[in-house]
Amino acid sequence: MITTVQDMPQHIATYITELKAALTGASEKSLLAAKVPQLIAVSKMQPQARIDAALESGHRLYGENRVQEAQGRWMPLRERYHDLTLHLIGPLQTNKTKEALALFDVIQTVDRPKLADKLAALLQEESHSWRTQECFIQINTGEEPQKAGILPSEAGDFIAYCKDELALPVTGLMCIPPAEDDAALHFALLHDMAKQHALPELSMGMSGDYLTAARFGATYVRVGTAVFGERASS
Numbered sequence: 001m002i003t004t005v006q007d008m009p010q011h012i013a014t015y016i017t018e019l020k021a022a023l024t025g026a027s028e029k030s031l032l033a034a035k036v037p038q039l040i041a042v043s044k045m046q047p048q049a050r051i052d053a054a055l056e057s058g059h060r061l062y063g064e065n066r067v068q069e070a071q072g073r074w075m076p077l078r079e080r081y082h083d084l085t086l087h088l089i090g091p092l093q094t095n096k097t098k099e100a101l102a103l104f105d106v107i108q109t110v111d112r113p114k115l116a117d118k119l120a121a122l123l124q125e126e127s128h129s130w131r132t133q134e135c136f137i138q139i140n141t142g143e144e145p146q147k148a149g150i151l152p153s154e155a156g157d158f159i160a161y162c163k164d165e166l167a168l169p170v171t172g173l174m175c176i177p178p179a180e181d182d183a184a185l186h187f188a189l190l191h192d193m194a195k196q197h198a199l200p201e202l203s204m205g206m207s208g209d210y211l212t213a214a215r216f217g218a219t220y221v222r223v224g225t226a227v228f229g230e231r232a233s234s
């Protein structure tokens with residue numbers, strides 16, 4: 001696999017092809033993998049030339065972690081690429097929920113009751129046709145105080161609340177393991193949790209561990225630097 005990525009957009013199509021092949025290989029060898037994970041190319045803070053290269057290669061699934069940055073980049077591109085799919089993978093402030101529901105196909109970061117309530121209320125307004133079709137619940141598998149997400153011990157109640165009381169279209173779970181831990185433990189935990197709650201989608205794995213995630217049954221991996229190269233710091 002490629003570990004250093006040069007600042008050359010023409011290489012991006014190759015990286016995407018190789019990454020997808022590696023994901024296919026890893027998941028085919030795994031008993032936990034129900035399907036080959038889809039590659040979410042994480043475009044946050046990347047120069048437009050690199051995104052254009054990925055789009056020209058035919059890639060259509062992207063992830064962003066900030067609503068405003070994503071609006072600026074993707075609203076114009078949506079006119080040219082009608083088959084784009086966008087996932088929100090970063091924290092969502094309650095006052096940005098309308099913008100998020102209008103822009104993202106999937107909101108992966110439902111991480112607290114207040115946000116779930118707000119999303120549910122807006123989704124039930126019949127006068128709107130929101131773009132969002134699916135929500136994932138973010139689980140704080142490492143129980144890190146500074147990190148967003150539902151604690152594993154509270155996941156069952158929260159999933160039931162979102163699905164049964166709010167009728168949110170919850171289809172999966174996502175996690176961001178602690179940087180210093182062996183990610184495999186967190187991926188195994190999330191896999192079990194999704195299975196227990198009959199949720200088909202699992203978003204886990206980033207540039208450093210997407211193959212591990214594929215082995216543990218990820219259905220989406222979120223990869224930024226291994227596709228596009230280093231990004232500008234925020």
Ligand SMILES: *Cc1c(COP(=O)(O)O)cnc(C)c1O
Nearest residue numbers: 042065089206207222223224225
């Ligand atoms: C930025 C980001 C990624 C991508 O990280 P890389 O290490 O560049 O692959 C994945 N998931 C989330 C939630 C992110 O914010």
